[in-house]
Amino acid sequence: MTRTSIKDLIEGSRKMERSAFEVLAEQVKHPSVAAREKEETKRCADTVERQFKDRGYKVTRYAISDAPVLFAEKDVGAPKTLMFYHHYDVQPEGQMDLWNSSPWVLTERDGRAYGRGTSDDKGPMVVSMIGVDLAEKVLGKLPVNVKFIVEGEEESGPVSLPWFAKTYPHLIKADGCVWEGASAIPGSPSEVICGMKGDAYFEMHIGGPPLFPRTDVHSGEGGIVPNAAWRLVWALNSIKDDKGNVLIKGFNELAGEPAKEDLDVLRMYRRDIRGLYKADYGLESFAAKGSNLDMLTALYLRPVVSISGLTSGYQGPEDATIVPAQAHAKLDIRLVPGQTMDKVDVLLRQHLIEKGFTDVQVTFRGGYDPAKTPTDDPFIKIMHEVSSEFVSPAHADVVPMTGSSGPVAFFTPHTPICMTGSQADVEGTNIHAPDENMPMKSLVHGIAFTAAVIERLAEAGRR
Numbered sequence: 001m002t003r004t005s006i007k008d009l010i011e012g013s014r015k016m017e018r019s020a021f022e023v024l025a026e027q028v029k030h031p032s033v034a035a036r037e038k039e040e041t042k043r044c045a046d047t048v049e050r051q052f053k054d055r056g057y058k059v060t061r062y063a064i065s066d067a068p069v070l071f072a073e074k075d076v077g078a079p080k081t082l083m084f085y086h087h088y089d090v091q092p093e094g095q096m097d098l099w100n101s102s103p104w105v106l107t108e109r110d111g112r113a114y115g116r117g118t119s120d121d122k123g124p125m126v127v128s129m130i131g132v133d134l135a136e137k138v139l140g141k142l143p144v145n146v147k148f149i150v151e152g153e154e155e156s157g158p159v160s161l162p163w164f165a166k167t168y169p170h171l172i173k174a175d176g177c178v179w180e181g182a183s184a185i186p187g188s189p190s191e192v193i194c195g196m197k198g199d200a201y202f203e204m205h206i207g208g209p210p211l212f213p214r215t216d217v218h219s220g221e222g223g224i225v226p227n228a229a230w231r232l233v234w235a236l237n238s239i240k241d242d243k244g245n246v247l248i249k250g251f252n253e254l255a256g257e258p259a260k261e262d263l264d265v266l267r268m269y270r271r272d273i274r275g276l277y278k279a280d281y282g283l284e285s286f287a288a289k290g291s292n293l294d295m296l297t298a299l300y301l302r303p304v305v306s307i308s309g310l311t312s313g314y315q316g317p318e319d320a321t322i323v324p325a326q327a328h329a330k331l332d333i334r335l336v337p338g339q340t341m342d343k344v345d346v347l348l349r350q351h352l353i354e355k356g357f358t359d360v361q362v363t364f365r366g367g368y369d370p371a372k373t374p375t376d377d378p379f380i381k382i383m384h385e386v387s388s389e390f391v392s393p394a395h396a397d398v399v400p401m402t403g404s405s406g407p408v409a410f411f412t413p414h415t416p417i418c419m420t421g422s423q424a425d426v427e428g429t430n431i432h433a434p435d436e437n438m439p440m441k442s443l444v445h446g447i448a449f450t451a452a453v454i455e456r457l458a459e460a461g462r463r
Helices: 006-014 017-028 038-054 122-139 160-167 228-237 251-255 260-267 273-281 292-300 341-354 378-391 440-462
Strands: 058-062 069-074 081-087 107-109 112-114 145-151 176-182 190-193 198-207 304-312 326-335 361-368 396-399 417-422 437-439
Touching: 006 122, 006 440, 017 038, 017 122, 017 440, 038 058, 038 069, 038 122, 058 160, 069 160, 081 122, 081 440, 112 440, 122 145, 122 176, 122 440, 145 160, 176 378, 176 440, 190 378, 198 228, 198 341, 228 304, 228 326, 251 341, 260 292, 260 396, 273 292, 326 341, 341 361, 378 396, 378 417, 378 440, 437 440
Parallel strands: 081 145, 081 176, 176 417, 190 396
Antiparallel strands: 058 069, 069 145, 107 112, 112 437, 190 417, 198 326, 198 361, 304 326
């Protein structure tokens, strides 16, 4: 059977660009900020469900919270099954005056589609949805079974999805899962990502009687009044040294050393990661030192402890001579396989007790466990093959894990997962920021990419 050329898939995708834009516009109009806009989030779920049903999917809702998990399926009796994970909730819009058009009205401008969720994750969801339509149209019928799992709490902490995964694990079984979309623009280097780090997020607080004053105190009395800000700084200083080493007992032992096969994959990574970050952020020095491999290992394979917020005392433009009564910090710990949120929670609390910081109150705010698919999995090979063909003459690099986090650990026991995109797909998209957007090229090439993956997976089923 003759394989459809990439060129023909892209030409077919261009003919579906307007309809894809309209489908996306229907989703973007809902301000589905799950933690704030519960009714609009429900209405967005209704819209997505209707869009699937209009395409012939059988759709079932699963929920123990306000935002349901939508399970959409086309079972054609094929040997292979392809699954897609997406979410219909979005980040808050942020400062409205920094948007050049409404975040809730999809607007095309200068070759980009602007609106909240266009890059995360309504745009990629529409790409996957229309990509299946394209495969069906070009090939005459779907050559693989298709499943979509679409949740509405990814940005705020999932409630229904963990319950769904635990209660209905058979629904998550597939030969591969495209995670939050796939695309690759010709001539732009791409990454094929096999997993995600975990994330354990904590709030730390110290202050108030009987160990600290009930209110801020004149700094002239600082000789006898305990200072909450200094106390929290000392507690934080016990967690990590000035060379970046994590000092929590047992933390590094849980992580272990990176696997040889993951290091081997990173040795083949062809872009200069130091140069990329220097260009993006204006950096002249880095937290990690050494070769490109050392930098990549720190970025993708090592755990990281970050202070994401630190607040105490007076921060206004005037001078305030006080001893702060309260101090707060937010601690973000990125995890690697071997570590879990629960284990790290216990280790952090034990560490603070052993170091004498029993006065520091720790609140675990949630997160995700790490998970990955082996880099030599057959599905990863398919995704890498398609990505390499799309971006040629540029190259596609395989990455064991990304530094970001998501609910992949609910899926990897049942299916391989993979996410992929090229540099041109993500540059200037303002993800989570005002004027979030998706390049129209990403819309077109993502649809074609999805159809190509469907055809290649079907070929693997016939071997």
